[in-house]
């Protein structure tokens with residue numbers, strides 16, 4: 582299988598006329614990922630769910646290794662969970678925060694993560710400090726270094742935010758965290774699958790990701806990486822009989838490694854589908870995927886900027902496959918709806934999903950066009966033509982009359 586054989590529509594299930602630019606929402610699964618799940622669901626319906634999991638135990642176990650290969654860690658450092666949020670929350674709420682502990686985060690932080698910081702501020706009196714961005718819009722590492730003192734308990738940032746093409750300098754942040762021996766949590770939900778993400782190179786202690794976005798896996802699956810170096814300092818906030826073993830009437834023992842963050846019941850079809858999606862991405866090559874998708878996004882931004890009334894909002898010295906823009910003529914939500922009638926899927930990103938960044942940059946609702954390697958320039962051209970028609974005076978008049 583050559584890498585370029587995937588850079589077309591041949592692995593898609595159907596809908597040749599649909600242009601899917603919502604890959605940061607949920608991408609399109611390749612046929613083989615769908616097939617893997619159908620096979621497992623069929624097996625469950627034929628012989629029973631527990632029996633099916635037993636029969637596929639080797640394949641289920643292999644998913645841990647697939648994740649480990651993808652992000653360059655050990656299989657025992659991986660927990661398979663329902664989504665990135667559960668992965669992130671499980672690790673975050675396992676940290677033994679005390680009043681006065683500082684959490685350093687970034688301006689483009691994801692709403693759910695920031696809400697958790699706010700909750701711990703309310704309940705435990707932690708201090709949330711936001712690392713300023715540099716002129717390019719990414720985390721300013723000099724500022725981060727200057728903010729560190731012995732009260733910093735955690736550096737917690739988002740690699741690629743939900744609201745644009747920014748790629749935060751995860752590796753440079755990792756070097757600072759390592760130098761000062763500070764726990765480092767990386768939300769890689771939007772980066773995994775669209776670029777190489779190597780936990781050893783990055784130096785993060787904890788990383789979280791989801792299956793359905795750039796990995797092209799099913800919904801309802803995700804994973805958590807917790808380094809062997811820190812896992813024994815983390816006690817899950819909630820445990821069940823999979824996370825721990827009830828050893829004596831009044832005692833229990835946590836699972837070794839990251840599996841202490843799992844719970845017993847699982848959608849094994851989805852987990853197997855995620856494993857298949859990871860193997861598929863690995864076969865193509867994450868570097869090749871990054872080159873292809875970043876170039877397509879660059880082309881999209883360049884062309885969009887030429888449209889009158891359209892402003893592109895992506896920032897950062899390196900920009901990935903997520904393209905965001907708004908028009909001064911039509912609100913983003915309306916544009917998303919109008920593009921749907923041209924069979925083009927894009928999404929709307931609202932300020933509340935990244936409130937710090939949106940407030941600082943005064944960002945309105947944005948149209949998010951997140952491209953993948955199975956998209957191509959002709960599809961971007963279709964988007965531009967559709968946008969031109971939608972934004973044209975005739976269209977606006979028809980809409981208003």
Ligand SMILES: Cc1ncc(COP(=O)(O)O)c(C=O)c1O
Nearest residue numbers: 664665666691742743768770791
């Ligand atoms: C940056 C970021 N982190 C976390 C999440 C949550 O992922 P999940 O929906 O898989 O829990 C998202 C979802 O959009 C996201 O954009």
